[in-house]
Amino acid sequence: MTLCKKVYLLIFCLFVLTGCWDRVEVNDLAFVTATGIDKIEENKFRAAVQVPLPGNMGGAGSSGGGGGSGGESPFYVDSGVGRNIRESNDDLQQRMSRKLYFSHRRVIIFGADMAKAGFKKSLEVIIEQPQSRLSAYVLIAKGKAIEVLNATPHFEPFSSETIREMAKSSFGITVKDVLNDVEKPGKDPVIPIVETAKTQNGDGEDKNDEVMVNGAAILKDDKLKFFANDEEALGAFWLLEESPEKNYTFSVGDNKEINVSIDEKNLRHTYSVLGGVPSFSLTLDVEAAVMQNEADIDMDNLDSYELAIDSMEKKIKKEIDALLDHSTSEGIDVYGFGWHLYRHDNRQWEEKWADNWSSTLKKMEIDVQVNATIQETTNPGITIKE
Amino acid sequence: MRRLFNILKHNRKSKIPETMDLAISTDLDNNIKFLKKQFENSSDVVFRQITTAKNKAYIIFVDGLIDSARIELHAIQQLLEQTPADALDTTYIEEQIISVNSVTEENKFKKLLKQILDGNTILLVDKFDKALVLGAKGGSSRSISEPDTESVIRGPREGFTESLRVNTSLVRRKIHSNHLKVVSRTVGTETQTSLAILYLENLAPPQLVEEVLARIDRIKIDGILESGYIEELIEDDTWSPFPQIQNTERPDTVAANLLEGRVSIIVDGTPFVLILPTSFWQFIQASEDYYQRFHISVFLRLLRVTLLFLALLMPALYVAIASFHQEMIPTTLLLSIAASREAIPFPVFIEALIMELSFEALREAGIRLPKVIGQAVSILGALVIGTAAVEAGIVSAPMVIIVSLTGIASFTIPRFNLAISIRLLRFPMMILAGIFGLFGVVLGSIVLLTHLCKLRSFGVPYFSPLSPLKWSDLKDVFIRVPWWDMDRRPKQFVKEDPVREGSNLKASPNQKES
Structure with a gap:
């Protein structure tokens, strides 16, 4: 075997044997745009995700059926139950053909019950996950977080996008800010409240659950104490x-x-x-x-x-x-x-x-x-x- | 590979048969017999027998290569008018009878044969052991026209032709200086192709000229049909995908490069003239950059550099990001990419490969086909690639955009030979991206950059003046400063006489005429 052949073989091995074959196609991923976390009972959590359905978004290739975007919702919400967030996600993954992908999660919503009990551990999961964005907005739902995810606001295709836009224009606070505030001595976080409200169009038929980011939830460390009234x-x-x-x-x-x-x-x-x-x-x-x-x-x-x-x-x-x-x-x-x-x-x-x-x-x-x-x-x- | 080398080596050693170096005798019949033997079965060689005074004479030429009108008028007619009383010798004929402007004497057959084949007319007169060479070349050649490959909006419209003399005259017409030297060489044992090596004596470094001549002199080949032969035979690194010698069809480009101390080689039979040494950045400069106002030149050059990177890396970056680094794409864009890819059966990498290959195929088909059909091909291609493939769900719309942008970007590179290397290098980049993601793209770029920095064109670093860095030369790389500030020639080439123009050339009311 000549030197030349040896070098070629070596290069070939480099291509084939390296562990770099972790290519993932876009269509094998479920892009989580928002997570809602609720507490069901002591040490049992429901983690709900909002996932867009690219097939229902009217892309050029997918419209083979002809106007496939009509009627069907461009996203769906599903949730898993577990003793912590990861277990809940694993539970959820068993029902999903595409891999949950958290890089594009911009919104994290905690239900009121969850917030009252403290959510620091759940937020720390986000830091531990390298995919997650620390710039995701944290909000607290007045009721259940999963209800907010299910809302179908008129303007944006996903409620997560609506929430993100509204959190940005209100005093939006990110995962990083919240964790900073929780860890800082002598500072407690204040988090925007998100809730749903019906479209107020009188007798109009087209009534959806709109998303409303309004008001402030006052926390002591990572525990919700009270919802501020309008004046506060x-x-x-x-x-x-x-x-x-x-x-x-x-x-x-x-x-x-x-x-x-x-x-x-x-x-x-x-x-x-x-x-x-x-x-x-x-x-x-x-x-x-x-x-x-x-x-x-x-x-x-x-x-x-x-x-x-x-x-x-x-x-x-x-x-x-x-x-x-x-x-x-x-x-x-x-x-x-x-x-x-x-x-x-x-x-x-x-x-x-x-x-x-x-x-x-x-x-x-x-x-x-x-x-x-x-x-x-x-x-x-x-x-x-x- | 090694066997190929052996064959080449063997060929180089084998003897090429040479014409016998005989002297011309006084016996005309013998001479003609010898010449006729040399030109056996050559129907285009004409032997015209005439009688001038009392001597028999022969006029020999290759039909189609001479200006027959001039030979008839100034040689044949004059010779036939001689009466038998006149005493003749070659000097007398040369000085008194023939009225062609260039007449020389030859007494060796070897040179005589070459003169005939070069398109000169030979006059052999009985009883004299010298032949007269009448320089009246002619024959049809293409007229000077605008070069197709390098068209400009502003600038000279003339381009080189296939004729060496026309080409040297085009350069002479630009540079009226006795410093412009035109050294002649003949290469090719069968084709006997003439080469002209042009340089400005006071600017081109003598070592460079010597090196060029030495490299040309060691060429031993049967034929040179295009300057591409010379290019590959004399360039520094033939394995490199990057062209190290520039070629152009424009006399103004040649003149400008000669003025910067470079050497150019004109090869008979092709309008493509070689310029050397070159640097990488010359390939993204167009001659028009120097004629238009400098603002637009700066803008266009910066645009070309950007598009050069896009042409090389865009498909690779798309493949890398879409299949490894989905977090880098903005959410809404990612979702629309995902939506358009929903029905696509192939991975991004395969998709990119299919599209790039079909694009290259289309481009090749468009060049090779007759122009009329070429248009039909491009319409077909646009339909197939642009619309049908997307609607059939074979490729996604973003991929079409990427491929067409890449194509357009590669068209903006002014020099076609660099555009080819970029087109080729795109594929290894894509493969690296498909295997290693952005890591692979970065790796590939590093290898490329290292190679570019290592490469030399006739001793001049290929990436200069960027690496090694010469600040003063950067005024004519990514930008072009106005002409009043272009006061020095590039330091890489011209060491002795660097000043190009006077100082304080910028027009302003305060400047007095001196």
Whole structure:
């Protein structure tokens, strides 16, 4: 055997004998777009997945039957039961001809019962799985998570896509954020709530379950404590959301509302420690533009302008206070006061507050200051001459 | 393989029979007898007997190679007018009778034979042991026309023809300088093909010219029919898939390269002229880049580099990502790929192979067929590949897009010989991608890059000026700076006289005429 032949044989072996034949065709995979995890009973979980059905999506090749996309749902939901998430997935896999593939999972929903019992272990599974995206959004369903997955919203083909879009525009929080918040000392996660609602089209026939991402679930570590009411949810927006874009309505008198769009908001905090107890002062600067001036207030007039921004500031402060009061009374740190102390005053934190942060939080003074400005006035209002 | 080498070696050793190197005698009949024997069974060789003064004479030429009108008017007619009283000798005939502009004397048969075959006319007169060679070549050749393979929107419209003299004159017309040297060589024991090696004496490195001449001189072959023969016989690494010698049909391209100190070889009988040494980047440059405004040239060059990568790697990347790294594709795109692949029976790799091969087949068919049928083929191909194959569920629509984009990308490479190598290399890349995924693609790219960096064209690194890096030469690689800034010749070739133009050439109101 000549050297040449030996080299060829070696190269051939390299191609054939290497363990790299792990090629997987796209059509042998079931792309999970969303997972919903519910707790059935103690140590028994139901993991539901939403999987698109490419055959029903009207692709060029698949329309051999002629308009195959009509009527049939482009996705389906199935679930498995097990003692943990992996076992549930294995249970589910037994019913699936295609391999579950989690790389494209963008949404993870926990049912309310599951969230109340704590979901940290389930989230850690996601980190352990190399396929999973840490950038998947985490949401909490008011009822069962599987019900949200079954929703058939009108706009997007999959409810997961709808949820992802809506979570992104609300204060969407990802797996990474949640795990960070759970692990950080002195910070508790706040997670958007997702629920279904019927299409409100009066007597119209086309009623589907629409998906609604609205409100905030307040957690203590990884355990759900309460669902914020509307006012507290707005407080969560002011405190936690980075993107300022929002339309906001406040009242300046009886039946006189002004709609503004928030252009910018900036939250700062300072703290001081008095007698071993820290106190925080939050300052929120808000810039807004008037969208609708129903009250016909003359914005060029200083008095009426101040009346407008006064009512706005008061309303915002009330919302923030409502959230902070409710959460601190339960020993929950939504804003991350403790995390701030941990970073900036670590010695005192370790000595005094680390072990009893919940009780410290209850007696901590939090002063909230709101400075609002209205910079653009599309409708400057009329001045009524007396 | 080894046996083939042996055959070649053996052939090289075997003696090629040579014409006897006899001198011409004074006896005309003997001479004619000898020549007629040499040209036995050659009906196109004409022996025309005339009597001039009192001497018998013969005019010998190959019909079709000479300008017969001129020979009739300036040689035959003049000779026939001589009266027997005139005393004749070859000098007298040369100086007083024949009015053809080029007349030389020969006294050896070997050279005489070559002159006849080259298209010259021979005059043999009785009692003289010298032959007169009348240089009146003629015959039909293609007129100068725009080259089909390298058409431009702006630029000269003339292209080389099959005639060596026309071609050298086309270059001479561009460079009116006595520095332009045209060295002549004859290669091919049977074809006796003339070669002209062109270079600018003051710019081309002497070692380079020497090397080129040496490599040409060691060629021993029976025939050279196209410059491709010469290219493969003198290039540095014939096993490399990349062309190391550029060929062109455009005189302006040759002139521009000569001005950068390169050497060009014109081969008689083909319009394709060789330019050497070359670098990889020359193959993605078109002559028009230098004629259009530089903005568009910069844009087009960057576009070509991008498309070069696409032409080489796109099917491979698609195969790798779609069958190994599904997480890299955006979800919605992945779902539409999955949807269109739902009914496809083949793996992505096989699908890609089928499509690429049928595309190559179509392209080949389009080139070989007569132009009228070629159009029908392309319509058929577009139907088969574009629509029917997708609807029948044999290939998926994204694959069609990938293959056609790749095809278009490979068409943007200005030099056809590089485009061929890219087309070929696409297949090993695809195979690597099908086996190893992106890892394979990266591996293949590394091997390719290493090879490109190692390759040399007549001693000049093939990947220069990128590797080895020469910052100053980069102004004419991915971009082209405006002409007023192109002040130096490429350092790789020209060492002695690097300055191409004056400084401060940029027009501005502040510059005084000096």
